[in-house]
Amino acid sequence: MEINESLPPPLKFSVLYRPDYWWQVNHFFGCSISKVSELAEKTGYGIYLLEYNNLFLIDKRLVNFTSMSAEEAYLKGYVNREDRKKKFYWNEGMDALIGMSPAESIEFVKDKFSQYEGMYTLEV
Numbered sequence: 001m002e003i004n005e006s007l008p009p010p011l012k013f014s015v016l017y018r019p020d021y022w023w024q025v026n027h028f029f030g031c032s033i034s035k036v037s038e039l040a041e042k043t044g045y046g047i048y049l050l051e052y053n054n055l056f057l058i059d060k061r062l063v064n065f066t067s068m069s070a071e072e073a074y075l076k077g078y079v080n081r082e083d084r085k086k087k088f089y090w091n092e093g094m095d096a097l098i099g100m101s102p103a104e105s106i107e108f109v110k111d112k113f114s115q116y117e118g119m120y121t122l123e124v
Helices: 033-042 070-079 089-099 102-112
Strands: 012-015 045-051 054-059 120-123
Touching (some): 033 045
């Protein structure tokens, strides 16, 4: 599943469905890894691997494995990749989120997506 890699844990972010919405080639799309992790746990899936913005989930009822936390997968599969800033250069303005507290992150995202108020969910 493709995630919105610009929104780090512990942010649980998801764009709400609207048939009239068109992506504006910006950071307002999809959902964060923490939101997917929350939904995966509820349905018996676990995080196997993150490759930049591609998240691989496994049905834990079929395969016995220890799933990664959203934080662990995000650090290993995105943040700590040597070529991340080259491959995902468009996220430079969002990288500040990586070092912010949860409260600061919430305020940053609300400000960044102020034009989309009511069109997304956001929590920690």
